[in-house]
Amino acid sequence: MSSRDQQGAGAMFAKARMEDLERMLPESPSAERVCMKLARILGVHRNEVALLRREKNSLCFVFPPELRAAGVLPLSGSAVAARTAATRTSLLSNSFPRVRHVSLFESVKLGGVEDESSQQMPIQKIMSVPLVNSEGNVLGVVQVSRKGPDVSLAGSDFTGGDLKQLEKAAEILARMSFMQEGVEI
8 A cells, every 4th residue: 555545544544533523412422531532533642632611711621620620721821722712723833842831730640541651741742723613702722732751752743634633623622512611511
């Protein structure tokens, strides 16, 4: 099989998995279940997915649940998620330590059954995408990262194709009931 055929097969497989995410909509799934599916689609660990919802003038963590009590990000702040929401612009960085960001949330111990050694590693690579509803309102932000002690040990670089997948996922996530302001998480 040529590399072009492999790319086409990979895109079809990714699309099928994205369709799996969309099929979850009528079930009103939990944010945890949806984020776990997203982690599998994008090939990252549970602790490398973050979902934030807009609540008035700030962003609150929906996932991971351990960060719900850790605080909120003001939309006017300099956090990457706040900038993503404010500018409605996606970000892909494979050298994230060089990007000015709030690292406070990276120090929170996250649960999960996967490799404990990656739990409190710093974010080395990240994609950040706004969640916008059909009326054009920003509902929140989804972020997917790769963590590790340094960039070279954090796994493969994110690609433009990965970002396109996350942008498609963001369209689906924006339609999930848990993304509506004021809905119980």
